[in-house]
Amino acid sequence: MRLYSAALSLFSRKVEIALAEKGLAFDRVMVPFTQSAGYSPKHPDVLALNPKGQVPVLVDGDVQLYDSTVILEYLEDAYPTPALYPATPQARAQCRQWELFADEILLAPVRALMHRTGPRPADPQRWLDLEAAAEIAKGQIAQHLAHLDQQLASKAYFCGTFSVADIALFTTVLYSQRLGGPSLKPHRALHAWYTKLQSRTAFAPVIVEIVAADRALSVPVAGAYS
Numbered sequence: 001m002r003l004y005s006a007a008l009s010l011f012s013r014k015v016e017i018a019l020a021e022k023g024l025a026f027d028r029v030m031v032p033f034t035q036s037a038g039y040s041p042k043h044p045d046v047l048a049l050n051p052k053g054q055v056p057v058l059v060d061g062d063v064q065l066y067d068s069t070v071i072l073e074y075l076e077d078a079y080p081t082p083a084l085y086p087a088t089p090q091a092r093a094q095c096r097q098w099e100l101f102a103d104e105i106l107l108a109p110v111r112a113l114m115h116r117t118g119p120r121p122a123d124p125q126r127w128l129d130l131e132a133a134a135e136i137a138k139g140q141i142a143q144h145l146a147h148l149d150q151q152l153a154s155k156a157y158f159c160g161t162f163s164v165a166d167i168a169l170f171t172t173v174l175y176s177q178r179l180g181g182p183s184l185k186p187h188r189a190l191h192a193w194y195t196k197l198q199s200r201t202a203f204a205p206v207i208v209e210i211v212a213a214d215r216a217l218s219v220p221v222a223g224a225y226s
């Protein structure tokens with residue numbers, strides 16, 4: 001199996017964690033990324049394998065897939081043990097919904113913090129405008145974190161047992177933390193869940209690599225990882 005990934009690609013890291021949870025060996029191709037040029041120039045294999053030109057891309061024998069959600073569903077079908085989705089249709093749908101919440105709803109305001117790791121714009125007003133938008137986004141993230149915290153009041157994982165929902169939500173919450181988003185500490189259940197996942201065998205090395213990539217590639221962010 002080969003995975004095209006990138007050092008600071010949230011969606012690729014989701015797939016890396018799922019592969020590790022399933023105990024699947026894979027060759028990893030890290031595509032180039034810099035804060036100033038992003039993913040440009042794009043890796044030629046990624047351009048050939050994904051019409052969107054994005055990572056992650058998974059190649060498993062004859063199977064060539066892009067999009068982290070599609071890849072995770074393929075991994076579950078092709079390599080069902082250990083399961084990363086619950087058993088019943090209702091619970092599986094809820095789990096997929098949580099993944100979408102992480103990737104699209106929670107990530108939307110987290111994106112508004114992403115300028116912080118990149119080079120400062122030449123125009124100081126542009127920076128002030130971005131930071132004003134970031135402050136609004138922080139309020140939205142805080143509301144989402146409170147909602148997630150409530151969900152965990154009566155269960156250890158978002159879908160009862162550990163699942164794709166936890167992988168997706170963890171990576172997006174991690175990104176909120178590396179970008180100086182609101183602290184998790186006021187949210188006791190969420191903070192405990194986050195701490196527990198950080199020490200899982202499949203998560204810990206990925207987190208170490210993301211922190212190292214930030215040190216190597218990103219502008220330091222005040223309050224990051226605090």
Ligand SMILES: N[C@@H](CCC(=O)N[C@@H](CS)C(=O)NCC(=O)O)C(=O)O
Nearest residue numbers: 009010011039054055056067068069
């Ligand atoms: N929905 C896709 C999103 C993939 C995505 O946005 N990948 C980013 C890196 S995290 C990328 O390759 N961006 C480069 C680009 O869009 O040109 C997924 O879940 O895999």
